[in-house]
Amino acid sequence: MATTFGVVIGVCITVAVAIIILVTQSFSDVHYYEFGFVKSKVTGTVDTSKVWTGGRFWIGPGKTFKVFDSIGQVISLPAATVFAAPDELANGAAAGELGTAVGASLVITISVEIVYFLVEEDLTLLHDEYDVSYHDLMTSSAQAALKDTASKFTLQQFYRDREVVEAELLLGVRKRLGGMCCPINCSAKGTCFDGCIERSSCTKSEKGLFVEARYLQLTDLVIPETIEARNLKTLILTEETAKETFTQQAAVIEKETEQLVEEIVNQAKEVTANSTAQAQLIAARSNADYVQTIEAARKTGLVNLFTSVGLSTVDYKNSFDYLRSLADNSNAHLTVDFDQLITGPTKLP
Known part of the structure:
Protein backbone atom coordinates (compact mmCIF):
# COMPACT_ATOMS: atom_id res chain seq x y z
CA MET A 1 0.00 0.00 0.00
CA SER A 70 11.06 46.74 -36.69
CA ILE A 71 13.73 49.43 -36.33
CA GLY A 72 15.58 51.11 -39.16
CA GLN A 73 17.95 48.92 -41.15
CA VAL A 74 20.96 50.49 -42.81
CA ILE A 75 22.15 50.01 -46.36
CA SER A 76 25.75 51.21 -46.50
CA LEU A 77 27.25 51.82 -49.94
CA PRO A 78 30.75 53.21 -49.34
CA ALA A 79 31.80 53.14 -53.00
CA ALA A 80 28.82 53.08 -55.33
CA THR A 81 29.71 53.78 -58.96
CA VAL A 82 27.16 55.92 -60.81
CA PHE A 83 27.01 57.95 -64.00
CA ALA A 84 26.56 61.72 -63.79
CA ALA A 85 25.16 63.74 -66.65
CA PRO A 86 27.56 65.96 -68.64
CA ASP A 87 28.04 69.51 -67.38
CA GLU A 88 26.62 71.06 -70.57
CA LEU A 89 22.84 71.15 -70.26
CA ALA A 90 20.80 71.23 -73.42
CA ASN A 91 18.17 73.87 -74.20
CA GLY A 92 19.87 76.34 -71.86
CA ALA A 93 18.74 74.56 -68.70
CA ALA A 94 20.09 76.39 -65.67
CA ALA A 95 22.31 74.80 -63.06
CA GLY A 96 20.26 73.24 -60.29
CA GLU A 97 17.42 72.22 -62.62
CA LEU A 98 16.79 68.80 -64.12
CA GLY A 99 17.37 68.90 -67.85
CA THR A 100 18.49 66.85 -70.80
CA ALA A 101 22.28 66.78 -71.07
CA VAL A 102 24.41 66.24 -74.14
CA GLY A 103 27.80 64.60 -74.44
CA ALA A 104 29.35 61.64 -72.63
CA SER A 105 28.32 60.72 -69.09
CA LEU A 106 30.86 60.99 -66.29
CA VAL A 107 31.67 58.05 -64.01
CA ILE A 108 31.83 59.08 -60.35
CA THR A 109 31.93 57.23 -57.04
CA ILE A 110 29.60 58.18 -54.23
CA SER A 111 29.21 57.03 -50.63
CA VAL A 112 25.62 56.69 -49.48
CA GLU A 113 23.87 55.64 -46.29
CA ILE A 114 20.22 54.57 -46.59
CA VAL A 115 17.84 53.69 -43.76
CA TYR A 116 14.73 51.65 -44.54
CA PHE A 117 11.94 50.19 -42.39
CA LEU A 118 9.74 47.13 -42.76
CA VAL A 119 6.05 47.95 -43.21
CA GLU A 120 4.01 46.13 -40.58
CA GLU A 121 0.91 45.74 -42.73
CA ASP A 122 3.03 44.35 -45.60
CA LEU A 123 5.14 42.03 -43.48
CA THR A 124 3.15 38.98 -44.58
CA LEU A 125 3.86 39.78 -48.24
CA LEU A 126 7.55 40.32 -47.48
CA HIS A 127 7.73 36.96 -45.65
CA ASP A 128 5.95 35.09 -48.40
CA GLU A 129 8.23 36.53 -51.11
CA TYR A 130 11.66 36.74 -49.45
CA ASP A 131 11.38 35.13 -46.01
CA VAL A 132 14.14 36.68 -43.83
CA SER A 133 16.74 36.89 -46.62
CA TYR A 134 15.69 40.27 -47.93
CA HIS A 135 18.52 42.65 -46.97
CA ASP A 136 20.83 41.77 -49.86
CA LEU A 137 17.96 42.26 -52.28
CA MET A 138 17.21 45.69 -50.77
CA THR A 139 20.87 46.64 -51.11
CA SER A 140 21.15 45.69 -54.78
CA SER A 141 17.81 47.30 -55.61
CA ALA A 142 18.81 50.53 -53.85
CA GLN A 143 22.10 50.60 -55.76
CA ALA A 144 20.25 50.18 -59.06
CA ALA A 145 17.87 53.02 -58.13
CA LEU A 146 20.85 55.26 -57.32
CA LYS A 147 22.34 54.64 -60.77
CA ASP A 148 19.06 55.48 -62.50
CA THR A 149 18.51 58.68 -60.51
CA ALA A 150 22.11 59.97 -60.45
CA SER A 151 22.19 60.14 -64.26
CA LYS A 152 19.75 63.10 -64.09
CA PHE A 153 22.32 65.33 -62.40
CA THR A 154 25.58 66.88 -63.53
CA LEU A 155 28.77 66.85 -61.50
CA GLN A 156 28.32 70.54 -60.72
CA GLN A 157 24.87 69.79 -59.30
CA PHE A 158 26.36 67.09 -57.05
CA TYR A 159 28.66 69.82 -55.66
CA ARG A 160 26.38 72.84 -55.55
CA ASP A 161 22.88 71.39 -55.07
CA ARG A 162 23.63 68.58 -52.64
CA GLU A 163 20.30 68.78 -50.83
CA VAL A 164 18.35 68.65 -54.09
CA VAL A 165 20.41 65.66 -55.27
CA GLU A 166 19.94 63.84 -51.94
CA ALA A 167 16.17 64.39 -52.02
CA GLU A 168 15.92 63.09 -55.58
CA LEU A 169 18.11 60.06 -54.82
CA LEU A 170 15.94 59.25 -51.80
CA LEU A 171 12.81 59.51 -53.92
CA GLY A 172 14.28 57.13 -56.50
CA VAL A 173 15.22 54.59 -53.82
CA ARG A 174 11.84 54.99 -52.12
CA LYS A 175 9.99 54.23 -55.35
CA ARG A 176 12.18 51.20 -56.04
CA LEU A 177 11.87 49.67 -52.55
CA GLY A 178 8.37 50.80 -51.62
CA GLY A 179 6.71 51.07 -55.01
CA MET A 180 4.27 53.81 -55.90
CA CYS A 181 2.24 53.47 -52.70
CA CYS A 182 2.16 56.55 -50.49
CA PRO A 183 4.14 56.18 -47.25
CA ILE A 184 2.05 55.50 -44.15
CA ASN A 185 0.59 58.76 -42.72
CA CYS A 186 2.53 60.71 -45.33
CA SER A 187 -0.01 63.55 -45.30
CA ALA A 188 0.69 64.23 -41.63
CA LYS A 189 4.45 63.73 -41.99
CA GLY A 190 4.77 65.63 -45.28
CA THR A 191 6.45 62.66 -47.01
CA CYS A 192 3.94 62.10 -49.83
CA PHE A 193 5.43 62.34 -53.32
CA ASP A 194 3.84 63.27 -56.63
CA GLY A 195 1.89 60.42 -58.20
CA CYS A 196 1.82 58.21 -55.11
CA ILE A 197 -1.19 55.92 -54.69
CA GLU A 198 -3.25 55.73 -51.51
CA ARG A 199 -2.35 52.58 -49.58
CA SER A 200 -5.98 51.50 -49.45
CA SER A 201 -5.98 51.37 -53.24
CA CYS A 202 -2.52 49.82 -53.72
CA THR A 203 -2.17 46.37 -55.24
CA LYS A 204 0.60 43.93 -54.43
CA SER A 205 2.52 44.81 -57.60
CA GLU A 206 2.42 48.51 -56.68
CA LYS A 207 4.04 47.96 -53.26
CA GLY A 208 7.54 47.36 -54.60
CA LEU A 209 9.63 45.27 -52.22
CA PHE A 210 7.31 45.92 -49.25
CA VAL A 211 9.64 48.25 -47.29
CA GLU A 212 9.83 51.99 -46.80
CA ALA A 213 13.06 53.95 -47.39
CA ARG A 214 12.94 57.01 -45.13
CA TYR A 215 16.41 58.49 -44.98
CA LEU A 216 19.37 58.91 -47.32
CA GLN A 217 22.62 60.75 -46.79
CA LEU A 218 25.20 61.43 -49.48
CA THR A 219 28.43 61.33 -47.48
CA ASP A 220 31.22 61.43 -50.04
CA LEU A 221 31.89 62.11 -53.70
CA VAL A 222 34.95 60.93 -55.63
CA ILE A 223 35.64 61.98 -59.22
CA PRO A 224 38.44 60.99 -61.62
CA GLU A 225 41.75 62.80 -61.09
CA THR A 226 41.67 64.27 -64.61
CA ILE A 227 38.26 65.81 -63.99
CA GLU A 228 39.36 67.05 -60.59
CA ALA A 229 42.46 68.65 -62.12
CA ARG A 230 40.33 70.25 -64.83
CA ASN A 231 37.88 71.61 -62.27
CA LEU A 232 40.72 72.92 -60.14
CA LYS A 233 42.23 74.67 -63.16
CA THR A 234 38.85 76.14 -64.00
CA LEU A 235 38.46 77.43 -60.45
CA ILE A 236 41.95 78.95 -60.52
CA LEU A 237 41.24 80.70 -63.83
CA THR A 238 37.93 81.93 -62.45
CA GLU A 239 39.63 83.34 -59.36
CA GLU A 240 42.40 84.95 -61.43
CA THR A 241 39.80 86.53 -63.70
CA ALA A 242 37.93 87.82 -60.68
CA LYS A 243 41.19 89.15 -59.22
CA GLU A 244 42.01 90.99 -62.45
CA THR A 245 38.51 92.42 -62.58
CA PHE A 246 38.80 93.66 -58.99
CA THR A 247 42.26 95.10 -59.74
CA GLN A 248 40.90 97.07 -62.69
CA GLN A 249 37.95 98.22 -60.66
CA ALA A 250 40.31 99.34 -57.89
CA ALA A 251 42.38 101.34 -60.39
CA VAL A 252 39.27 103.01 -61.78
CA ILE A 253 38.02 103.78 -58.27
CA GLU A 254 41.44 105.19 -57.35
CA LYS A 255 41.39 107.52 -60.39
CA GLU A 256 37.83 108.56 -59.63
CA THR A 257 38.81 109.21 -56.01
CA GLU A 258 41.76 111.35 -57.09
CA GLN A 259 39.48 113.30 -59.40
CA LEU A 260 37.00 113.84 -56.58
CA VAL A 261 39.82 115.01 -54.31
CA GLU A 262 41.00 117.49 -56.94
CA GLU A 263 37.46 118.76 -57.42
CA ILE A 264 37.02 119.19 -53.68
CA VAL A 265 40.40 120.98 -53.37
CA ASN A 266 39.50 123.29 -56.28
CA GLN A 267 36.12 123.97 -54.72
CA ALA A 268 37.85 124.77 -51.42
CA LYS A 269 40.27 127.15 -53.18
CA GLU A 270 37.41 128.79 -54.99
CA VAL A 271 35.45 129.20 -51.78
CA THR A 272 38.55 130.60 -50.05
CA ALA A 273 39.27 133.08 -52.86
CA ASN A 274 35.65 134.15 -53.02
CA SER A 275 35.56 134.58 -49.25
CA THR A 276 38.78 136.66 -49.33
CA ALA A 277 37.41 138.86 -52.09
CA GLN A 278 34.16 139.30 -50.22
CA ALA A 279 36.08 140.18 -47.04
CA GLN A 280 38.21 142.72 -48.90
CA LEU A 281 35.12 144.22 -50.49
CA ILE A 282 33.38 144.43 -47.16
CA ALA A 283 36.49 146.02 -45.58
CA ALA A 284 36.81 148.54 -48.43
CA ARG A 285 33.16 149.45 -48.16
CA SER A 286 33.45 149.76 -44.41
CA ASN A 287 36.53 151.99 -44.73
CA ALA A 288 34.79 154.13 -47.33
CA ASP A 289 31.77 154.43 -45.10
CA TYR A 290 34.09 155.28 -42.21
CA VAL A 291 35.83 158.06 -44.18
CA GLN A 292 32.52 159.36 -45.47
CA THR A 293 31.09 159.40 -41.96
CA ILE A 294 34.16 161.17 -40.57
CA GLU A 295 34.18 163.79 -43.35
CA ALA A 296 30.48 164.39 -42.99
CA ALA A 297 30.91 164.85 -39.26
CA ARG A 298 33.92 167.18 -39.87
CA LYS A 299 31.92 169.20 -42.36
CA THR A 300 29.07 169.56 -39.96
CA GLY A 301 31.45 170.43 -37.15
CA LEU A 302 33.25 173.08 -39.24
CA VAL A 303 29.98 174.66 -40.28
CA ASN A 304 28.92 174.86 -36.68
CA LEU A 305 32.36 176.16 -35.66
CA PHE A 306 32.50 178.86 -38.34
CA THR A 307 29.04 179.97 -37.43
CA SER A 308 29.77 180.10 -33.72
CA VAL A 309 33.06 182.11 -34.09
CA GLY A 310 31.80 184.33 -36.88
CA LEU A 311 34.15 183.23 -39.64
CA SER A 312 32.30 184.13 -42.76
CA THR A 313 34.95 184.91 -45.39
CA VAL A 314 36.55 182.29 -47.52
CA ASP A 315 40.10 183.40 -46.69
CA TYR A 316 39.54 183.05 -42.96
CA LYS A 317 37.97 179.67 -43.45
CA ASN A 318 40.86 178.47 -45.62
CA SER A 319 43.42 179.79 -43.12
CA PHE A 320 41.67 178.04 -40.29
CA ASP A 321 41.50 174.81 -42.25
CA TYR A 322 45.20 175.11 -43.13
CA LEU A 323 46.16 175.65 -39.49
CA ARG A 324 44.00 172.69 -38.44
CA SER A 325 45.76 170.48 -40.99
CA LEU A 326 49.17 171.56 -39.70
CA ALA A 327 48.07 170.85 -36.14
CA ASP A 328 47.00 167.34 -37.14
CA ASN A 329 50.38 166.66 -38.76
CA SER A 330 52.68 164.93 -36.27
CA ASN A 331 55.79 166.02 -38.22
CA ALA A 332 54.96 169.72 -37.99
CA HIS A 333 55.67 172.10 -35.05
CA LEU A 334 53.51 175.21 -34.80
CA THR A 335 55.07 178.39 -33.38
CA VAL A 336 53.09 181.55 -32.62
CA ASP A 337 54.03 185.35 -32.71
CA PHE A 338 56.88 185.24 -35.25
CA ASP A 339 56.75 187.10 -38.48
CA GLN A 340 58.88 184.54 -40.30
CA LEU A 341 59.46 180.86 -40.07
CA ILE A 342 56.05 180.20 -38.68
CA THR A 343 56.58 176.49 -38.99
CA GLY A 344 59.65 174.30 -38.80
CA PRO A 345 60.78 170.80 -38.20
CA THR A 346 59.95 169.31 -34.83
CA LYS A 347 63.50 167.93 -34.56
CA LEU A 348 66.85 169.45 -35.46
CA PRO A 349 68.67 167.76 -38.30
Whole structure:
Protein backbone atom coordinates (compact mmCIF):
# COMPACT_ATOMS: atom_id res chain seq x y z
CA MET A 1 0.00 0.00 0.00
CA ALA A 2 2.81 2.40 0.86
CA THR A 3 4.58 1.52 -2.35
CA THR A 4 1.48 2.27 -4.41
CA PHE A 5 1.01 5.62 -2.67
CA GLY A 6 4.62 6.54 -3.38
CA VAL A 7 4.19 5.69 -7.03
CA VAL A 8 1.08 7.87 -7.23
CA ILE A 9 2.88 10.73 -5.57
CA GLY A 10 5.78 10.36 -7.98
CA VAL A 11 3.50 10.34 -10.97
CA CYS A 12 1.69 13.46 -9.72
CA ILE A 13 4.95 15.28 -9.19
CA THR A 14 6.16 14.26 -12.64
CA VAL A 15 2.92 15.44 -14.24
CA ALA A 16 3.07 18.73 -12.33
CA VAL A 17 6.65 19.34 -13.39
CA ALA A 18 5.74 18.50 -16.97
CA ILE A 19 2.80 20.89 -16.86
CA ILE A 20 5.01 23.64 -15.40
CA ILE A 21 7.60 23.06 -18.10
CA LEU A 22 4.98 23.07 -20.84
CA VAL A 23 3.38 26.23 -19.46
CA THR A 24 6.68 28.09 -19.18
CA GLN A 25 7.71 26.99 -22.64
CA SER A 26 4.40 28.22 -23.98
CA PHE A 27 5.49 31.81 -23.35
CA SER A 28 7.70 33.54 -25.88
CA ASP A 29 9.08 37.07 -26.24
CA VAL A 30 9.05 39.66 -29.01
CA HIS A 31 11.49 42.46 -28.24
CA TYR A 32 10.50 46.11 -28.61
CA TYR A 33 12.62 46.38 -31.76
CA GLU A 34 11.05 43.35 -33.47
CA PHE A 35 8.00 42.13 -35.36
CA GLY A 36 7.08 38.48 -35.08
CA PHE A 37 5.04 35.64 -36.57
CA VAL A 38 4.12 32.52 -34.59
CA LYS A 39 6.13 29.52 -35.80
CA SER A 40 5.70 25.85 -34.97
CA LYS A 41 8.86 24.24 -33.65
CA VAL A 42 7.63 20.82 -34.77
CA THR A 43 6.42 21.41 -38.33
CA GLY A 44 8.19 24.70 -39.07
CA THR A 45 5.00 26.28 -40.36
CA VAL A 46 4.54 30.02 -39.84
CA ASP A 47 1.25 31.69 -39.03
CA THR A 48 1.31 35.03 -40.90
CA SER A 49 -2.25 35.96 -40.09
CA LYS A 50 -1.13 38.26 -37.27
CA VAL A 51 1.93 40.44 -36.75
CA TRP A 52 3.06 40.44 -33.13
CA THR A 53 4.89 43.44 -31.66
CA GLY A 54 6.95 43.89 -28.49
CA GLY A 55 5.91 41.93 -25.41
CA ARG A 56 5.72 38.45 -23.79
CA PHE A 57 2.91 36.24 -25.03
CA TRP A 58 1.45 32.78 -24.31
CA ILE A 59 1.34 31.09 -27.72
CA GLY A 60 1.23 27.47 -26.63
CA PRO A 61 3.79 24.71 -26.32
CA GLY A 62 6.01 23.84 -29.21
CA LYS A 63 5.76 27.31 -30.71
CA THR A 64 8.08 30.30 -30.95
CA PHE A 65 8.31 33.61 -32.77
CA LYS A 66 9.94 34.16 -36.13
CA VAL A 67 11.16 37.72 -35.77
CA PHE A 68 11.97 40.62 -38.09
CA ASP A 69 13.60 43.96 -37.23
CA SER A 70 11.06 46.74 -36.69
CA ILE A 71 13.73 49.43 -36.33
CA GLY A 72 15.58 51.11 -39.16
CA GLN A 73 17.95 48.92 -41.15
CA VAL A 74 20.96 50.49 -42.81
CA ILE A 75 22.15 50.01 -46.36
CA SER A 76 25.75 51.21 -46.50
CA LEU A 77 27.25 51.82 -49.94
CA PRO A 78 30.75 53.21 -49.34
CA ALA A 79 31.80 53.14 -53.00
CA ALA A 80 28.82 53.08 -55.33
CA THR A 81 29.71 53.78 -58.96
CA VAL A 82 27.16 55.92 -60.81
CA PHE A 83 27.01 57.95 -64.00
CA ALA A 84 26.56 61.72 -63.79
CA ALA A 85 25.16 63.74 -66.65
CA PRO A 86 27.56 65.96 -68.64
CA ASP A 87 28.04 69.51 -67.38
CA GLU A 88 26.62 71.06 -70.57
CA LEU A 89 22.84 71.15 -70.26
CA ALA A 90 20.80 71.23 -73.42
CA ASN A 91 18.17 73.87 -74.20
CA GLY A 92 19.87 76.34 -71.86
CA ALA A 93 18.74 74.56 -68.70
CA ALA A 94 20.09 76.39 -65.67
CA ALA A 95 22.31 74.80 -63.06
CA GLY A 96 20.26 73.24 -60.29
CA GLU A 97 17.42 72.22 -62.62
CA LEU A 98 16.79 68.80 -64.12
CA GLY A 99 17.37 68.90 -67.85
CA THR A 100 18.49 66.85 -70.80
CA ALA A 101 22.28 66.78 -71.07
CA VAL A 102 24.41 66.24 -74.14
CA GLY A 103 27.80 64.60 -74.44
CA ALA A 104 29.35 61.64 -72.63
CA SER A 105 28.32 60.72 -69.09
CA LEU A 106 30.86 60.99 -66.29
CA VAL A 107 31.67 58.05 -64.01
CA ILE A 108 31.83 59.08 -60.35
CA THR A 109 31.93 57.23 -57.04
CA ILE A 110 29.60 58.18 -54.23
CA SER A 111 29.21 57.03 -50.63
CA VAL A 112 25.62 56.69 -49.48
CA GLU A 113 23.87 55.64 -46.29
CA ILE A 114 20.22 54.57 -46.59
CA VAL A 115 17.84 53.69 -43.76
CA TYR A 116 14.73 51.65 -44.54
CA PHE A 117 11.94 50.19 -42.39
CA LEU A 118 9.74 47.13 -42.76
CA VAL A 119 6.05 47.95 -43.21
CA GLU A 120 4.01 46.13 -40.58
CA GLU A 121 0.91 45.74 -42.73
CA ASP A 122 3.03 44.35 -45.60
CA LEU A 123 5.14 42.03 -43.48
CA THR A 124 3.15 38.98 -44.58
CA LEU A 125 3.86 39.78 -48.24
CA LEU A 126 7.55 40.32 -47.48
CA HIS A 127 7.73 36.96 -45.65
CA ASP A 128 5.95 35.09 -48.40
CA GLU A 129 8.23 36.53 -51.11
CA TYR A 130 11.66 36.74 -49.45
CA ASP A 131 11.38 35.13 -46.01
CA VAL A 132 14.14 36.68 -43.83
CA SER A 133 16.74 36.89 -46.62
CA TYR A 134 15.69 40.27 -47.93
CA HIS A 135 18.52 42.65 -46.97
CA ASP A 136 20.83 41.77 -49.86
CA LEU A 137 17.96 42.26 -52.28
CA MET A 138 17.21 45.69 -50.77
CA THR A 139 20.87 46.64 -51.11
CA SER A 140 21.15 45.69 -54.78
CA SER A 141 17.81 47.30 -55.61
CA ALA A 142 18.81 50.53 -53.85
CA GLN A 143 22.10 50.60 -55.76
CA ALA A 144 20.25 50.18 -59.06
CA ALA A 145 17.87 53.02 -58.13
CA LEU A 146 20.85 55.26 -57.32
CA LYS A 147 22.34 54.64 -60.77
CA ASP A 148 19.06 55.48 -62.50
CA THR A 149 18.51 58.68 -60.51
CA ALA A 150 22.11 59.97 -60.45
CA SER A 151 22.19 60.14 -64.26
CA LYS A 152 19.75 63.10 -64.09
CA PHE A 153 22.32 65.33 -62.40
CA THR A 154 25.58 66.88 -63.53
CA LEU A 155 28.77 66.85 -61.50
CA GLN A 156 28.32 70.54 -60.72
CA GLN A 157 24.87 69.79 -59.30
CA PHE A 158 26.36 67.09 -57.05
CA TYR A 159 28.66 69.82 -55.66
CA ARG A 160 26.38 72.84 -55.55
CA ASP A 161 22.88 71.39 -55.07
CA ARG A 162 23.63 68.58 -52.64
CA GLU A 163 20.30 68.78 -50.83
CA VAL A 164 18.35 68.65 -54.09
CA VAL A 165 20.41 65.66 -55.27
CA GLU A 166 19.94 63.84 -51.94
CA ALA A 167 16.17 64.39 -52.02
CA GLU A 168 15.92 63.09 -55.58
CA LEU A 169 18.11 60.06 -54.82
CA LEU A 170 15.94 59.25 -51.80
CA LEU A 171 12.81 59.51 -53.92
CA GLY A 172 14.28 57.13 -56.50
CA VAL A 173 15.22 54.59 -53.82
CA ARG A 174 11.84 54.99 -52.12
CA LYS A 175 9.99 54.23 -55.35
CA ARG A 176 12.18 51.20 -56.04
CA LEU A 177 11.87 49.67 -52.55
CA GLY A 178 8.37 50.80 -51.62
CA GLY A 179 6.71 51.07 -55.01
CA MET A 180 4.27 53.81 -55.90
CA CYS A 181 2.24 53.47 -52.70
CA CYS A 182 2.16 56.55 -50.49
CA PRO A 183 4.14 56.18 -47.25
CA ILE A 184 2.05 55.50 -44.15
CA ASN A 185 0.59 58.76 -42.72
CA CYS A 186 2.53 60.71 -45.33
CA SER A 187 -0.01 63.55 -45.30
CA ALA A 188 0.69 64.23 -41.63
CA LYS A 189 4.45 63.73 -41.99
CA GLY A 190 4.77 65.63 -45.28
CA THR A 191 6.45 62.66 -47.01
CA CYS A 192 3.94 62.10 -49.83
CA PHE A 193 5.43 62.34 -53.32
CA ASP A 194 3.84 63.27 -56.63
CA GLY A 195 1.89 60.42 -58.20
CA CYS A 196 1.82 58.21 -55.11
CA ILE A 197 -1.19 55.92 -54.69
CA GLU A 198 -3.25 55.73 -51.51
CA ARG A 199 -2.35 52.58 -49.58
CA SER A 200 -5.98 51.50 -49.45
CA SER A 201 -5.98 51.37 -53.24
CA CYS A 202 -2.52 49.82 -53.72
CA THR A 203 -2.17 46.37 -55.24
CA LYS A 204 0.60 43.93 -54.43
CA SER A 205 2.52 44.81 -57.60
CA GLU A 206 2.42 48.51 -56.68
CA LYS A 207 4.04 47.96 -53.26
CA GLY A 208 7.54 47.36 -54.60
CA LEU A 209 9.63 45.27 -52.22
CA PHE A 210 7.31 45.92 -49.25
CA VAL A 211 9.64 48.25 -47.29
CA GLU A 212 9.83 51.99 -46.80
CA ALA A 213 13.06 53.95 -47.39
CA ARG A 214 12.94 57.01 -45.13
CA TYR A 215 16.41 58.49 -44.98
CA LEU A 216 19.37 58.91 -47.32
CA GLN A 217 22.62 60.75 -46.79
CA LEU A 218 25.20 61.43 -49.48
CA THR A 219 28.43 61.33 -47.48
CA ASP A 220 31.22 61.43 -50.04
CA LEU A 221 31.89 62.11 -53.70
CA VAL A 222 34.95 60.93 -55.63
CA ILE A 223 35.64 61.98 -59.22
CA PRO A 224 38.44 60.99 -61.62
CA GLU A 225 41.75 62.80 -61.09
CA THR A 226 41.67 64.27 -64.61
CA ILE A 227 38.26 65.81 -63.99
CA GLU A 228 39.36 67.05 -60.59
CA ALA A 229 42.46 68.65 -62.12
CA ARG A 230 40.33 70.25 -64.83
CA ASN A 231 37.88 71.61 -62.27
CA LEU A 232 40.72 72.92 -60.14
CA LYS A 233 42.23 74.67 -63.16
CA THR A 234 38.85 76.14 -64.00
CA LEU A 235 38.46 77.43 -60.45
CA ILE A 236 41.95 78.95 -60.52
CA LEU A 237 41.24 80.70 -63.83
CA THR A 238 37.93 81.93 -62.45
CA GLU A 239 39.63 83.34 -59.36
CA GLU A 240 42.40 84.95 -61.43
CA THR A 241 39.80 86.53 -63.70
CA ALA A 242 37.93 87.82 -60.68
CA LYS A 243 41.19 89.15 -59.22
CA GLU A 244 42.01 90.99 -62.45
CA THR A 245 38.51 92.42 -62.58
CA PHE A 246 38.80 93.66 -58.99
CA THR A 247 42.26 95.10 -59.74
CA GLN A 248 40.90 97.07 -62.69
CA GLN A 249 37.95 98.22 -60.66
CA ALA A 250 40.31 99.34 -57.89
CA ALA A 251 42.38 101.34 -60.39
CA VAL A 252 39.27 103.01 -61.78
CA ILE A 253 38.02 103.78 -58.27
CA GLU A 254 41.44 105.19 -57.35
CA LYS A 255 41.39 107.52 -60.39
CA GLU A 256 37.83 108.56 -59.63
CA THR A 257 38.81 109.21 -56.01
CA GLU A 258 41.76 111.35 -57.09
CA GLN A 259 39.48 113.30 -59.40
CA LEU A 260 37.00 113.84 -56.58
CA VAL A 261 39.82 115.01 -54.31
CA GLU A 262 41.00 117.49 -56.94
CA GLU A 263 37.46 118.76 -57.42
CA ILE A 264 37.02 119.19 -53.68
CA VAL A 265 40.40 120.98 -53.37
CA ASN A 266 39.50 123.29 -56.28
CA GLN A 267 36.12 123.97 -54.72
CA ALA A 268 37.85 124.77 -51.42
CA LYS A 269 40.27 127.15 -53.18
CA GLU A 270 37.41 128.79 -54.99
CA VAL A 271 35.45 129.20 -51.78
CA THR A 272 38.55 130.60 -50.05
CA ALA A 273 39.27 133.08 -52.86
CA ASN A 274 35.65 134.15 -53.02
CA SER A 275 35.56 134.58 -49.25
CA THR A 276 38.78 136.66 -49.33
CA ALA A 277 37.41 138.86 -52.09
CA GLN A 278 34.16 139.30 -50.22
CA ALA A 279 36.08 140.18 -47.04
CA GLN A 280 38.21 142.72 -48.90
CA LEU A 281 35.12 144.22 -50.49
CA ILE A 282 33.38 144.43 -47.16
CA ALA A 283 36.49 146.02 -45.58
CA ALA A 284 36.81 148.54 -48.43
CA ARG A 285 33.16 149.45 -48.16
CA SER A 286 33.45 149.76 -44.41
CA ASN A 287 36.53 151.99 -44.73
CA ALA A 288 34.79 154.13 -47.33
CA ASP A 289 31.77 154.43 -45.10
CA TYR A 290 34.09 155.28 -42.21
CA VAL A 291 35.83 158.06 -44.18
CA GLN A 292 32.52 159.36 -45.47
CA THR A 293 31.09 159.40 -41.96
CA ILE A 294 34.16 161.17 -40.57
CA GLU A 295 34.18 163.79 -43.35
CA ALA A 296 30.48 164.39 -42.99
CA ALA A 297 30.91 164.85 -39.26
CA ARG A 298 33.92 167.18 -39.87
CA LYS A 299 31.92 169.20 -42.36
CA THR A 300 29.07 169.56 -39.96
CA GLY A 301 31.45 170.43 -37.15
CA LEU A 302 33.25 173.08 -39.24
CA VAL A 303 29.98 174.66 -40.28
CA ASN A 304 28.92 174.86 -36.68
CA LEU A 305 32.36 176.16 -35.66
CA PHE A 306 32.50 178.86 -38.34
CA THR A 307 29.04 179.97 -37.43
CA SER A 308 29.77 180.10 -33.72
CA VAL A 309 33.06 182.11 -34.09
CA GLY A 310 31.80 184.33 -36.88
CA LEU A 311 34.15 183.23 -39.64
CA SER A 312 32.30 184.13 -42.76
CA THR A 313 34.95 184.91 -45.39
CA VAL A 314 36.55 182.29 -47.52
CA ASP A 315 40.10 183.40 -46.69
CA TYR A 316 39.54 183.05 -42.96
CA LYS A 317 37.97 179.67 -43.45
CA ASN A 318 40.86 178.47 -45.62
CA SER A 319 43.42 179.79 -43.12
CA PHE A 320 41.67 178.04 -40.29
CA ASP A 321 41.50 174.81 -42.25
CA TYR A 322 45.20 175.11 -43.13
CA LEU A 323 46.16 175.65 -39.49
CA ARG A 324 44.00 172.69 -38.44
CA SER A 325 45.76 170.48 -40.99
CA LEU A 326 49.17 171.56 -39.70
CA ALA A 327 48.07 170.85 -36.14
CA ASP A 328 47.00 167.34 -37.14
CA ASN A 329 50.38 166.66 -38.76
CA SER A 330 52.68 164.93 -36.27
CA ASN A 331 55.79 166.02 -38.22
CA ALA A 332 54.96 169.72 -37.99
CA HIS A 333 55.67 172.10 -35.05
CA LEU A 334 53.51 175.21 -34.80
CA THR A 335 55.07 178.39 -33.38
CA VAL A 336 53.09 181.55 -32.62
CA ASP A 337 54.03 185.35 -32.71
CA PHE A 338 56.88 185.24 -35.25
CA ASP A 339 56.75 187.10 -38.48
CA GLN A 340 58.88 184.54 -40.30
CA LEU A 341 59.46 180.86 -40.07
CA ILE A 342 56.05 180.20 -38.68
CA THR A 343 56.58 176.49 -38.99
CA GLY A 344 59.65 174.30 -38.80
CA PRO A 345 60.78 170.80 -38.20
CA THR A 346 59.95 169.31 -34.83
CA LYS A 347 63.50 167.93 -34.56
CA LEU A 348 66.85 169.45 -35.46
CA PRO A 349 68.67 167.76 -38.30
